[in-house]
Amino acid sequence: MRNNYLLAIGSAVLLWLAWPPIPYTSVLLFVAFVPLLIAVEQVIRGDYKNKGRKIFGLAFLTGVIWNTASIYWVYNSMNAVLNAFASLMIALIPFTLAPLLMALAFRGYYQMRKRNNILLSFMGLISFWIAYEFLHQSWELAFPWMTLGNGFANFHQLIQWYSVTGVYGGTVWIWIANVLIFLWYWQKREKIQVYRQSVLLGIIAAWIVLPAGISILQYQSYEEHVNPSEIVTVQPNIDPYGKWGSITPEQQLKTLTDLSQKVAKLNTEFFIWPETAISGSNGINEEEFRDYPQYYKLLEFLEPYHNGNILSGIESYVIYNDQRTTTAREVGNMFYDSFNAAVLVDGSSKLQFYHKSKLVPGVEKLPFGEALAVMKPLFQHFGGTTGGYGSQDEASVFYSASGIGAAPVICYESIWGNYVASYIRKGAQFIAVITNDGWWGNTSGKDQHLMYAKLRAIENRRWVVRSANTGISAFINQKGDIVQKSSWWVPTALSQEINLNENLTFYTKYSDLIVYLSFVTSLLSIGLIVVRKKKISKISPTD
Known part of the structure; x- marks a missing residue:
């Protein structure tokens, strides 16, 4: 088994090297799973006991190393707001939970191999994998950071067709390439030819080259419809560890306005400020925001910009007479919800609020809050919040007085392709990520x-x-090119004329159709595991 473990580690290393931010290495994803597939095949064909457990262990090993090496920084983000023990416990969610689900997909593949031919079994593996990825963006412990299709973010010229498929199209592209290359290698090594080697090579080349070629043509030929709007994004560089001590809300607001004025033009329509940029000593009461000194400072700042709007993060709260939500906390005879929110302020008295929907498990919300309510005192002891932040159920769009629709996407929410697309379906003409x-x-x-x-x-x-508080702030065009970006930990503001767009892509209209198809094939695969008698393929051995 030692050689098999080394192969599993080899897959983990290839996946890590292929993962952003290393530029242009994402092509390694086409072969990254091949060593693991070889290890799994050797277990299936070898004289081992408990083969299913061994295959589960190999896949889990690959997943743990890949995830930990790629997102080691999760511990940093948790440690910023929780104590060391709580940080470690929460960091273990992405470090180990996703690998457990990955390993279950491989366990299901092994069960299929005992009863079906290898191609049908690989169909099951890919379906199980997509089902795992979708589950991991949908449940209370959601963390879709490591969805396979995200791996091409460092080589976006190859995946312009994500406007049709979304990131799950990338997952399918990667997996089928790995399966085909594995089949070609295994037949060559074992000197068998169930499928003609020349045909396999042709299919491999076509499967990789054609989508890449189509994408490059799309990239070169795509032209944006000219519909300009002048935007400013601000990076105030407020140290998050000293934000509530070394700098007052008034000082923070002055930093934001001063930076904005340095690059603003009279026709600037939106000023984008980062997550929690507007705050008070105890947060901002949304119902009374117009009475706060910060609000009058905002109106004063906007006076020279007749079509100007400020889209900013804000720490806010809402007071209720009764407990209207499961996250509401009691103070005296009242209840309140705290929000990691966004606000749109224009020259009128109109205010628009959006409450972050996709909250970070363990930091911004207690997973399975109602079921685990008994654990709230323990969670508080370890440094978390007893009730978590409040949220809203769906995306909402901010509209300026001139009718421009902006998507206020707060931090972690930008990882959900289907959620961001819901803003666009509601009329957003550009996306503002505040973080x-x-x-x-x-x-x-x-x-x-x-x-x-x-x-x-x-x-x-x-x-x-x-707009990222400490970096990296940026403007990204409709092809995925980073047109401007800031440096890390440098206070600055950037100005850019962007093109608004009202057209809907296929993906925007229909979202993750590949997921729904994979659910069907996953159910069929489970059915084949349960009801079919053992049937051995030419290339598949008995257990």
Whole structure:
């Protein structure tokens, strides 16, 4: 088994090397699973006991090493707001939970191999894998950071067709390439030819080259419809560790307005400020925001910009007479919800709020809150919040007085392709990602987060304006090109004329159709595992 473990580690290393932010290495994804598939095949054909457990262990080993090496920075972000023990416990969710689900997909593949031919079994493996990825973006412990299709964020010229398929199209592209290359290698090594080697090579070449070629042609020929709007994005560089001590809300607001004025033009229509940029000593009461000194400062700042709007992160709360939500906390005879929110302020008295929907498990919300309510005191002891943040159920779009629709996407939410697409279906003409990546430190986390925004631009053919407190702030065009970006940990503001877009891509209209298809094939695969008698293929041995 030692050789098999080395092969599993080899797959993990290839996956890590292929992952953003290393530029242009994503082509390694086409072969990254081949060593693991070889190891699994050797277990299936070998004289081992408990083969299913061994295959599960090999896949889990690959997943743990790959995930930990790629997203090691998760511990930094948790440690910023929780104590060391709680940080480690929560960091184990992405480090180990996703690999467990990956390993279950391989366990299901082994069960299929005992009863079906190898091609049908591989169909099951790919279906199980996509089902795992979708589950991991949909449940209470959601963390879709490592969805396979995200791996092409560092080589976006190859995946312009994400405007049709989304990132799950990338997952299918990667997996089928790995399966075909494995079949070719295994037949060559074992000197068998169930499938003609020349035909396999032709299929491999076509499967990889044709989508890449089509994408490059799309990239070169795509032209944006001219519909200009002048936008400013601001990076105030407020140290998140000292935000509530070394700098007052008034000082923070002055930093934002001063930076904005340095690059603003009279026709600037939107000023994009980062997550939690507007705050008070105890947050901002949304119902009374117009009475706060900060609000009058905002109106004063906007006076020279007749069509100007401020789209900013805000720490806010809402007070209720009764407990209307499961996250509401009681104070005296009242209840309140705290929100990681966004607000749109214009020259009128109108205010628009959006409450972050996709909350970070363990930091912004207690997973399975109602079921685990008994654990709230323990969670609080370890440094978390007892109730978590409140949220809203679906995306909402901010509209300026001139009718421009902006998608207020807060930090972690930018990882969900289908969720961001829901803003576009509601009329958003550009995407504003507001975030505070300073919690992660100068790690690859901030770079990955930036690159994933390129995928949202391609899927929806919308400009992405990114405002990150400590970096990296950027403008990304509809092809996924980073047109401008800031440096890390440098206070600055950037100005750019972007093109608004009202057209909907196929992906925007229909979202993750590949997932729904995979659910069907997953159910069929489970049915084949349960009901079919053992049938051995030419290339598949008995257990």
